[in-house]
Amino acid sequence: MRISDFAVPDTLAACGALSLARQYQSPAITAHALRSWLWAEAFAEVDGIRNVDHELLYVAAVLHDIGTVGPFDNHTLSYEHAGGHVGVALTAGAGWEQPRRERVLEVIVRHNWPRVDPAMDAEGHLLEIATGLDISGARPDALPEDFRREVLAAHPRGALAAEFGACVLDQAARKPDTAARRLVDGGVVAKLAANPLETL
Template sequence: MIDFPRTPAATAALTVATRFCSPALLNHCVRSYLWGTTYAASHGIAVDDELFYVSAMLHDMALTDSFDSHRVSFEQAGGDLAWVFGIAAGWSAERAARATEIIVLHMRDDVAPDVDPEAHLLQVATSWDVAGRRPEEFPAETREEIVGRYPRQGFSSEFIACFQDQATRKPGGAAAASMASDGARRIAANPLDG
């Protein structure tokens, strides 16, 4: 199994996610890191491991009650939170801004790995864990190991409810676009839930 980064910022990000995320959302964040790291290794993508880990742990924090913004899209609010987290962790403003970019871009159009490897990995990992996109990238053995250690715990239904709520309150956001393009059906049909 892939080892997690052991830096103070990485440890703090896991502590924050554990404190504020539901068990299903926390496991999604951990799985997102693991899927992304697995994909990076199989495709030879060099990645800043600490930056990717922190971004993966914090990418959905704005779906939680404590950090939900009623006016700002969840990915932008989560990115802003990651910037604050990074500064508090002692990162430079530039490094903290990278965490913001990664989190915001993971909900945008595909980003090429040579343009932004961490955002690309978060896109690949979350689209697989949420909606089952690119199943060919993740062999059955890898799926069993990761989901066995970090079970889904009703993640799909919880995530659909979060996105429907976001779509209702923020019709211009990425969650609304996902729901309008049959996102709930894709999430419910994820092969990881089968």
């Protein structure tokens, strides 16, 4: 398994998502988003999940944390809902029909669920387990070590643990009824620091 096995969608929406991410997010958060996409595609391969909308998965992965940055942070909505609405706006501009635009919102919101049934939402499930690996270190040995090393070399973790830890603490404090509070209560800050990807 290699990065080259997974082609970045050459579409207006995919290019726009990456452009937005690079403009508004820190390098560490954008690298996290790109690793999450690659982990998601790899999990689809090893778990035998078919019929994946690869463009939808890419756009959702690249934008899944954009609701944490100042210009898109919503004072009442959870960061995943805020980011999902950025995805809806972007894909509307790219000409997606409304049902598929709504799927971007669903996938981004569901990445913060404790579990997503792949039979209900393949892309939401893949993003949930991919971010589970990149943030909390879940299923670290499910993907080949050489592939994990290649992804980390291409998209280094940098200051992700400190940046995302501070971000989710802030979100939980300001919006205690959102998923950020559950993540904090579940020990996400310690999980970030102890993630085996940090020392691979």
